[in-house]
Amino acid sequence: MKSLSEKLMIESSGLIKNYWYAAARSTDLKKGKPVKAVIMELPIVLWRNSKGDIAAMIDRCNHRNAPLSEGKIENDCIVCPYHGWVYNEKGQCVNIPSEGPNTDRIPNKKVELFPVIERYGLVWVWMGREVLPDKEPFEMPYYSGEGWKNYYMVTPFDNAVTDLVENFMDVPHTVYVHKGWFRDKKQICIKAEVERTPNSVLVSYDQPNDSIGFFDWMINPKRLPLKHTDNFYMPNVTRVDYVYGNQEKAFIITSTCTPVKAFETKVYTLITYKLGWFNALATFFLPWYTKKVIDQDVWIMKIHGKNMQTFKTPDYKSTQVDFMHVYIESLRRAAETPDEQPTPQPIKKQIEFWI
């Protein structure tokens, strides 16, 4: 068991915490029911009042530290399940039942409140406790738009954020882990450009004849050229775009990773697509297909994460297709330990690999 003096993950996350993190889907937050989220080992309770506003507060009652998320919402306040202390949406304690009518005895009893915002169907919590929000949450692409459809998948993974975003960007694994489901091995050479900016890693593939999924012949019968890009945005987002022709059709996978613990991450994946007449069919078929593919990644990330915990420190041998991984690691490490790591310089490389 962790001793009380050990640091929580959030306390050793450097600048990584100064971002918005997805804590729930908007639809998860029903009026009158608190929802628990754990972000960087910090339990947070989210709840909605009768006006629809959301409060995000530390999931620890001021009194004896019971979890407020197990309590009730009454009269637009959250009531602790243990002795019934009552907190309003500002985190202020407004009633202590055992004090009877003596409300003058409670003025300074407040629980920690976190900035919270609703965007793109998600509830985001700002985790930078010493810094006020200075940016918006990551813009989930084409969340609304003519011809576009979307849905979220929420997936718990047993691995760390860095390894997960690398997996979501990784092409060579697709012909092994997703063999027959996403891409098949053809032993062809692929060229790509990999660029690191101060806060992103951008990969652009030169593979216009690529085909993805076993439904490719249906969505791209005219064999329009495919533009494939894989982008990582600090500290925890990947956006994978497959765009056909002049954006006549497109399929985009955007994943925002919420660290729960060192080797536990909750991933909110937005699947956005514009597939013309195939849209109607895709509504039924894509959620099943994408769940199948993501479950294959859940499996490989689980056994990979287990090995990482066994061996304690990574000992990676990289080839040129792994540049993107190395760049992602360099950006995240610099943000985690800003006093120890130099800021990585922008760089661009051309690579080639076989799949």
Ligand code: FES
């Ligand atoms: S622990 Fe919450 S009221 Fe006592």
Ligand SMILES: [Fe+2]
């Ligand atoms: Fe994968």
